[in-house]
Amino acid sequence: MERIAVLTSGGDSPGMNAAIRAVVRKGHHHGLDVIGVQRGYTGLIQGDFITMELGSVGDIIHRGGTILRSARCEEFRTPEGREKAVSNLQQHGIGGIVVIGGDGSFRGAQHLTALGYPTIGVPGTIDNDIPGTDFTIGFDTAVNTVIQNIDRIRDTASSHERTYIVEVMGRDAGDIALWAGLADGAESILVPEAPYELDDIVERLARGDRRDKKHSIIVVAEGAGNAFEIGKKIKEKTGEETRVTVLGHIQRGGSPSAFDRVLASQMGANAVDLLLAGEHDKMVAIRNNEITAINFDTAFSMKHQPDMSMYDLASILAI
Known part of the structure; x- marks a missing residue:
């Protein structure tokens, strides 16, 4: 293998x-040419390739987003689209590929x-x-x-003695x-993996009122329900004013934390090692604080x- 993408x-x-940087520099460390594919699978089909030198990934480890950019590609779901991608890979002499993304991206990798x-x-x-890994990059x-x-919202919630509902991705x-x-001491946390009763949430709010609590924070995962609908129902049951904040895509941007920079560096480098070892159809993972790899099918x-x-702990600590 002389060239990877x-x-x-x-x-x-x-x-x-940070993961891109690790792939490029680990690849060059082993004497490989590294090609960057722009805009994901769309770039594979369109042949939107760039040569990645060592300097190509300088000063990016602290930046959010992706310098290679990303796009969803319906054409790659078709046999014809995948044939175009393979043809471009063959023309550029690429012998292996590292795909950074989620489960949909991994099915394309398969x-x-x-x-x-x-x-x-x-x-x-x-x-x-993503099953099979304790943490994902980001x-x-x-x-x-x-x-x-939430810390900022709490300041306003306390000042006005209100209940705030925060919807997250x-x-x-x-x-x-x-x-x-759990980290912010929310009174209630609504997640799709656990059923909840609105009356239980209302009772928690009432308990807070009885001990003269000045504000309440409810965190709602987007898969657990619509924050505005939940807020409306709480107001109907309590008569108290509620405010809703949907954080949205602000959660996807920003400079990565130290943990994410280190994790991405380890995973990107390990992906290159796996390709050079003749491995394929696998995902890099971190399990019990060790970098490992598992088959896509297993994941x-x-x-x-x-x-x-x-x-359970969050419910106990929020009494």
């Missing part, structure tokens, strides 16, 4: 640039492996919803972004809500589940 696909996450191109996945998504930064914003996973809610057969002991 790297691409980012799906939603961006803080730390992707297609490439099936067509003869060894592919290794690096999990990059703020949602932390999750830690997103949680810290949420915490910083995560698709169908409640990890961001769970970690941020896809597993179900992501956050640490629900944290959910």
Whole structure:
């Protein structure tokens, strides 16, 4: 193997640039040519390739987003689109690919492996919803972004003695809500993995009122329900004014945390090692604080589940 490619696909996450940097520099360390594919699988189909020198990834480890940019590509879902991608890979003499992204990106990576191109996945998504790895690149930064914003919201909530509902991202996973809610002492945390009763939330608010609590924070994962609808129902039951903040895509940007920079560097470098060792159809993962790799099929057969002991602990500490 003399030449490899790297691409980012799906939603961006803080730390992707650190992973790109690691792939490029580890590749050059082993004497490889490294090609950057711009705009994910769209770039594979269109042949939007750039040569990545050592200087190409200078001064990016601290930057959010992805310098290779990202795009969703419906054409790659078709056999014809994948054939175009393979043709471009062949023309450029590329022998292996590192795909940085989420589960959808990894399914695309599996297609490439099936067509003869060894592919290794690096999990990059703020949602932390990829089975088989304890953490994904960008999750830690997103949680810290949420915490910083809830801290600010708390100041206003206390000043006006109100209940604030904060909706966070995560698709169908409640990890961001769970970690941020526990870290910020939220009265209630609503996640898609745990059923909840509105009356229980109202009772928690009432308990806070009885001990003269000045404000309340409720964190809602987007997969657990609509924050505005929840706020409306709480107001109907309590008669108290509620305010809703949807943090949205602010959670996906920003400079990556130290944890995400280190994790991305380790994972990106390990992906190159795996390709050189003849591995393919695998995802780099961190499990029990060790960098490892698992087969895509194994990861896809597993179900992501956050640490629900944290959910129980948050409920106890919020009494």
